[in-house]
Amino acid sequence: MNGSLTAAERVAIARHPQRPNISDYISALFTDFFEQRGDRLSGEDASVLGGAALYHGRPVTVIGTRKGKDLEENLLCRFGMPNPEGYRKALRLMRQAEKFRRPVITFIDTGGAYPGLEAEERGQGEAIARNLLEMSRLTVPVIAVITGEGNSGGALALGVANRVLMLENAVYAILSPEGFATILWKDAKRHEEASELMKLTAADLMELGVIDEIILEPGGGAHLARAITFRQVDEALSRHLSQLSREKNLAAARYQKFRRMGAAVPQKENP
Amino acid sequence: MSGIFAKRRARLLAMKALRERYVPPENAVACPRCGQDSSHQAVSRNLYLCPRCGHHFPVGAYYRLGITLDHGSFRELYPKIAAQDPLSFPGYREKLAEARQKTGLSEAAVSAVGTIDGRRCVVGVLDSQFLLGSMSAAVGEKLTLTIEYAEKNRLPLILFSASGGARMQEGILSLMQMAKTSAALGRFDKRGLLYISVLTDPTTGGVTASFASLGDVILAEPGALIGFAGPRVIQQTIGETLPEGFQRAEFQMEHGFVDAVVPRPRMRETLSQLLRLHEKGGA
Numbered sequence: 322m323n324g325s326l327t328a329a330e331r332v333a334i335a336r337h338p339q340r341p342n343i344s345d346y347i348s349a350l351f352t353d354f355f356e357q358r359g360d361r362l363s364g365e366d367a368s369v370l371g372g373a374a375l376y377h378g379r380p381v382t383v384i385g386t387r388k389g390k391d392l393e394e395n396l397l398c399r400f401g402m403p404n405p406e407g408y409r410k411a412l413r414l415m416r417q418a419e420k421f422r423r424p425v426i427t428f429i430d431t432g433g434a435y436p437g438l439e440a441e442e443r444g445q446g447e448a449i450a451r452n453l454l455e456m457s458r459l460t461v462p463v464i465a466v467i468t469g470e471g472n473s474g475g476a477l478a479l480g481v482a483n484r485v486l487m488l489e490n491a492v493y494a495i496l497s498p499e500g501f502a503t504i505l506w507k508d509a510k511r512h513e514e515a516s517e518l519m520k521l522t523a524a525d526l527m528e529l530g531v532i533d534e535i536i537l538e539p540g541g542g543a544h545l546a547r548a549i550t551f552r553q554v555d556e557a558l559s560r561h562l563s564q565l566s567r568e569k570n571l572a573a574a575r576y577q578k579f580r581r582m583g584a585a586v587p588q589k590e591n592p
Numbered sequence: 593m594s595g596i597f598a599k600r601r602a603r604l605l606a607m608k609a610l611r612e613r614y615v616p617p618e619n620a621v622a623c624p625r626c627g628q629d630s631s632h633q634a635v636s637r638n639l640y641l642c643p644r645c646g647h648h649f650p651v652g653a654y655y656r657l658g659i660t661l662d663h664g665s666f667r668e669l670y671p672k673i674a675a676q677d678p679l680s681f682p683g684y685r686e687k688l689a690e691a692r693q694k695t696g697l698s699e700a701a702v703s704a705v706g707t708i709d710g711r712r713c714v715v716g717v718l719d720s721q722f723l724l725g726s727m728s729a730a731v732g733e734k735l736t737l738t739i740e741y742a743e744k745n746r747l748p749l750i751l752f753s754a755s756g757g758a759r760m761q762e763g764i765l766s767l768m769q770m771a772k773t774s775a776a777l778g779r780f781d782k783r784g785l786l787y788i789s790v791l792t793d794p795t796t797g798g799v800t801a802s803f804a805s806l807g808d809v810i811l812a813e814p815g816a817l818i819g820f821a822g823p824r825v826i827q828q829t830i831g832e833t834l835p836e837g838f839q840r841a842e843f844q845m846e847h848g849f850v851d852a853v854v855p856r857p858r859m860r861e862t863l864s865q866l867l868r869l870h871e872k873g874g875a
Contacts, residue, residue, distance in 0.1 A: 434801075436821030436829050441839060444849050446800030446820035450774055454806055457775030458782070474770055474801040474820075481771050495758050495767045495798075500825075505760050519763050520679050529678075531764050576775050580736070582768040583678070583729025 323489055323538060328522050329513040332498060334490040335469045339544040343370050343385035343428045349551040351376055351383060357414060366407035368398040371414045377559060382418035384411050385428030402435035405448035408478050412452050415459060424462040424562060427479040432497060434475030449478040456481035460572050462565035467491045483575050484561045487523040489538040494521035623647050639856045648813050648856055653702035653719035656752055660715060660860055666706030670737050674698040675730040684761040695722045701731045703738040711867045714742035717752040724756035727798055732769025739776040748786040748867055753804040757797015770802035777806050786870040791818050809866055812841035812850045
């Protein structure tokens with residue numbers, strides 16, 4: 322329980338190098354994970370990890386962003402910032418999940434889509450847009466867990482889910498507080514001030530209706546008592562998955578969920 | 593040696609500063625591409641293209657509707673939808689009031705139903721003069737209602753993008769509009785209806801990473817900046833200067849993300865052709 326932390330303190334915890342990552346969650350919560358690589362179009366992007374696995378004995382597709390655990394891996398994964406191939410691989414795996422009727426579980430921890438020259442040449446914008454569209458019409462259950470940072474369209478590209486769960490100290494925002502401060506005030510040093518204004522904490526997002534549940538963390542952050550963190554995530558995941566497995570029309574429900582966001586403007590206008 | 597370069601650099605910088613401070617004479621506009629002055633009248637008579645080099649100046653949403661749809665054919669949709677201040681962001685209300693006064697618009701998007709050469713269609717336009725055409729919750733809502741209107745009435749949809757991306761002051765709710773508009777287009781797509789996306793200068797950020805990239809046909813105006821990350825951010829990331837023409841409409845066409853670069857004077861006839869090609873009665 323971390324009730325009294327400031328938003329900026331949570332940003333620091335969300336980025337803690339020892340914070341459990343996608344590989345940790347996969348080995349703690351899943352069995353028989355088979356990693357699948359490549360987008361079948363042009364390449365493989367290590368910053369997105371995905372494949373088939375068993376979750377409590379049930380086949381699922383698990384996909385998430387990967388920051389890497391040492392410098393070599395960090396560089397290979399561009400610190401968890403995917404290229405278009407990463408998003409296109411994710412889409413390929415989601416389509417496969419649809420074909421084999423497997424639920425999709427995503428883990429999000431990314432500074433955003435990679436802002437590189439080659440990423441632009443290969444259609445970063447198109448890759449994200451396509452994922453948003455296709456994810457919205459999957460007919461299998463989709464659950465997203467924001468475990469660390471969820472920044473920008475690069476996070477949302479794995480986040481169009483029936484349930485969006487968020488760890489207590491994770492953050493989810495339109496971009497990093499540093500980027501936000503740069504755009505708005507041309508001063509990246511004002512990132513702490515930005516963090517407070519951005520409404521990026523789990524509690525803020527719960528209130529705004531952007532997420533569905535906050536997963537509590539051990540005092541001081543998820544990295545200080547990993548076993549407890551895994552148990553908490555597992556409990557929430559399995560509960561939501563069994564709820565969703567009993568529901569019909571999951572695509573329509575997902576559509577309505579996102580359709581309502583930011584619809585607090587006068588809607589009853591008859592054209 | 594280095595002295596020569598330093599001098600040259602200083603001279604270039606001084607010239608750049610001079611250019612930036614340059615104010616064209618009254619009743620004239622300076623073209624940012626060729627640097628030449630033209631009279632307001634000459635530019636406005638030329639569909640806001642530079643009469644000397646063909647540079648496309650940005651145009652407002654109503655002007656765009658005016659040159660796209662048949663004269664007198666259009667009816668505006670959802671005119672009353674306007675931004676709120678969902679995060680109570682400091683200074684945002686004042687910014688909105690200022691933008692409204694400057695542009696006469698209630699939001700950065702205007703939608704209408706009308707005809708092009710007699711064929712009915714729904715057109716949505718982003719206006720870059722209203723807070724850089726950024727996507728607020730209201731813009732997302734208006735575009736989604738517009739997509740749903742076209743779907744319900746089984747009409748082709750044309751969206752003109754011009755946007756710096758997300759509306760920072762609406763934070764995460766702005767981000768969610770990417771999912772909302774893309775999902776609405778997913779439904780529209782399933783009904784077998786035509787969506788033409790027209791990219792104009794600039795189309796970047798969350799707009800590029802959602803509805804703007806999802807057209808059955810994607811057109812772009814010449815020279816338009818089109819991309820996800822802004823050139824400055826990319827330059828900082830890679831630490832190199834970007835190649836000439838990077839992220840311009842022609843570059844996007846070469847890389848497979850745009851069907852055709854269409855100059856403004858030919859846009860209406862191109863849209864008309866596409867509507868004709870997609871009329872029912874085929875297979």
